[in-house]
Amino acid sequence: MRLYEGLEAITSPFADTTVAIGTFDGVHVGHQAIIRTAIEDARNHQRESVVFTFDRHPSEIIAPARAPDYLTTPVQRNSLMESIGTDALVVVHFDQALSELEPEAFVRDILKTTLGAQCIVVGQNFYFGHERRGNPAYLESIRNIYDFDLKVLEPVLIGGKQASSSRIREELRAGKVDEAERVLGHPYWLAGEVVEGQRLGRKLGYPTANLALTFRQVVPKDGIYAVEVLLDGVRRLYGACSIGSRPTVEGAGRSIETYLFDFDEDIYGHVLELRFHKRLRDELKFNSLDELVIQIDKDVVQAKEIFAHETR
Numbered sequence: 001m002r003l004y005e006g007l008e009a010i011t012s013p014f015a016d017t018t019v020a021i022g023t024f025d026g027v028h029v030g031h032q033a034i035i036r037t038a039i040e041d042a043r044n045h046q047r048e049s050v051v052f053t054f055d056r057h058p059s060e061i062i063a064p065a066r067a068p069d070y071l072t073t074p075v076q077r078n079s080l081m082e083s084i085g086t087d088a089l090v091v092v093h094f095d096q097a098l099s100e101l102e103p104e105a106f107v108r109d110i111l112k113t114t115l116g117a118q119c120i121v122v123g124q125n126f127y128f129g130h131e132r133r134g135n136p137a138y139l140e141s142i143r144n145i146y147d148f149d150l151k152v153l154e155p156v157l158i159g160g161k162q163a164s165s166s167r168i169r170e171e172l173r174a175g176k177v178d179e180a181e182r183v184l185g186h187p188y189w190l191a192g193e194v195v196e197g198q199r200l201g202r203k204l205g206y207p208t209a210n211l212a213l214t215f216r217q218v219v220p221k222d223g224i225y226a227v228e229v230l231l232d233g234v235r236r237l238y239g240a241c242s243i244g245s246r247p248t249v250e251g252a253g254r255s256i257e258t259y260l261f262d263f264d265e266d267i268y269g270h271v272l273e274l275r276f277h278k279r280l281r282d283e284l285k286f287n288s289l290d291e292l293v294i295q296i297d298k299d300v301v302q303a304k305e306i307f308a309h310e311t312r
Helices: 029-044 074-084 103-114 136-146 165-173 177-184 289-306
Strands: 002-005 017-021 048-054 088-092 117-123 149-153 189-195 209-213 223-231 235-244 255-260 271-281
Touching: 017 029, 029 048, 029 074, 029 117, 029 149, 074 088, 074 189, 103 117, 103 136, 117 136, 136 149, 165 177, 177 271, 209 271, 223 255, 223 289, 235 271, 235 289, 255 271, 271 289
Parallel strands: 002 088, 017 048, 017 117, 048 088, 117 149
Antiparallel strands: 189 209, 189 271, 209 255, 223 235, 223 271, 235 255
């Protein structure tokens, strides 16, 4: 997959292409359907498939107060796009100027002139251009003028409900990580850097890796989770993760900390990604540290049982 970060990275206009357009936060099953439709159309017509997306959610410019947290980091998004099989990914900087671009100029100057779109693939709820005046109906009204085919996909349903980024955020914030994964169609990975904490876990016999987010991602509901861990993008580990304020220890503060099974290495400054396999329980306040350790013992046993088939 060729990656173009900004239209300025395209040094010469593309030849004939099929272009899938969207924000694609999460690259969930609905997004995947749009991208795969574009890939299939491109192959059927012997042309390249292109995914066109933005470097941020448009609401960060249009309505900052309503801008959502993200489901994927840019690196995760790009990797997912590549795994689906698109030939090229174009990520443009969404700014005020782009938000004020008239829909016709967007189609004429970007989709046709720069990207060479012979077919455009979008979701039913896609909007673009100044004041969101561009939509599938608008594209249909001008497709003969600008000579392109148009494919508009209906929403994908999971469990009878529409797959959407907002639905996934709700599931994660409710702690329903398994349901979020169903709608995503792939694991939810929370990424960050390992930073030094208060070493409370080490004092309890369970040293933890404290995660500082490097991107504004959705954090699942406070609680204890069985997690798969990817260290520096290559090394796979397993553990039990605690998200919350650690109420048993006064003044401990909020954290995302993970006890890694059978692991004792210095990984401060390393990149860690957490896949939330299963929610084990709510965060609880115990009467003593001894009671807390007893519960941690149980959490670790339960999490290890979940991953027993993976670690054999």
